[in-house]
Amino acid sequence: MNNKKGFIIVYTGNGKGKTSAAIGSAVRAAGHNFKVFIMQFIKGNWIYGEEKIFKSISGIEIKRKGLGFVGIFGDEIPKEKHKKIAEEGFREAKDAIFSGNYDLVVLDEINVAIDLGLINLEDVLKLIEEKPENLHIILTGRKAPVEIVKKADIVSEIVDIKHPYEKGIEAVKGIDF
Numbered sequence: 001m002n003n004k005k006g007f008i009i010v011y012t013g014n015g016k017g018k019t020s021a022a023i024g025s026a027v028r029a030a031g032h033n034f035k036v037f038i039m040q041f042i043k044g045n046w047i048y049g050e051e052k053i054f055k056s057i058s059g060i061e062i063k064r065k066g067l068g069f070v071g072i073f074g075d076e077i078p079k080e081k082h083k084k085i086a087e088e089g090f091r092e093a094k095d096a097i098f099s100g101n102y103d104l105v106v107l108d109e110i111n112v113a114i115d116l117g118l119i120n121l122e123d124v125l126k127l128i129e130e131k132p133e134n135l136h137i138i139l140t141g142r143k144a145p146v147e148i149v150k151k152a153d154i155v156s157e158i159v160d161i162k163h164p165y166e167k168g169i170e171a172v173k174g175i176d177f
């Protein structure tokens with residue numbers, strides 16, 4: 001249990017809504033003039049609504065460091081390339097965390113990046129341990145490692161009850177991206 005003032009928050013599970021929850025939290029925090037930094041791992045070159053809206057306002061900075069799906073849906077990019085860009089994203093997120101310029105940092109899909117071996121779990125645990133006292137950090141993505149869950153203050157697992165994907169309906173604009 002992390003007993004500092006800033007929380008470690010984890011949104012995990014197979015159901016839809018993890019990134020949406022993080023985006024909602026970012027908006028809520030920014031409403032109180034919190035400075036927010038969001039780093040999105042894995043995600044490739046789709047244009048997400050959150051990116052469009054956050055680039056048009058102040059208070060929430062959003063960056064993306066990914067090449068898209070890793071090892072599925074026809075991905076032929078060498079794993080090393082995925083790893084390199086994920087590590088770049090991690091370094092940038094770490095700089096943001098220790099810069100003192102932010103109140104909330106979101107590491108979107110970082111659990112997936114760890115699970116795929118793109119980011120080192122030990123490095124993330126160290127970051128959580130050493131983060132500035134008042135900073136809140138949100139980590140999203142399926143398969144949150146148990147070590148992170150143990151250190152977190154808030155952990156929500158979103159359970160999949162149904163999803164249109166099962167009927168062959170693919171990502172819907174405004175809902176999924």
Ligand code: ATP
Pocket residue numbers: 014015016017018019020021109141142160162163165166171175176177
């Ligand atoms: P969102 O970004 O919509 O909040 P998420 O972050 O919970 O979703 P991810 O695991 O990051 O979900 O997956 C991203 C994409 O996969 C989204 O387009 C989402 O709709 C889709 N997805 C999420 N959950 C499921 C599911 N249970 N079955 C099929 N597709 C899913």
Ligand code: MG
Pocket residue numbers: 018019020109140141
């Ligand atoms: Mg997500």
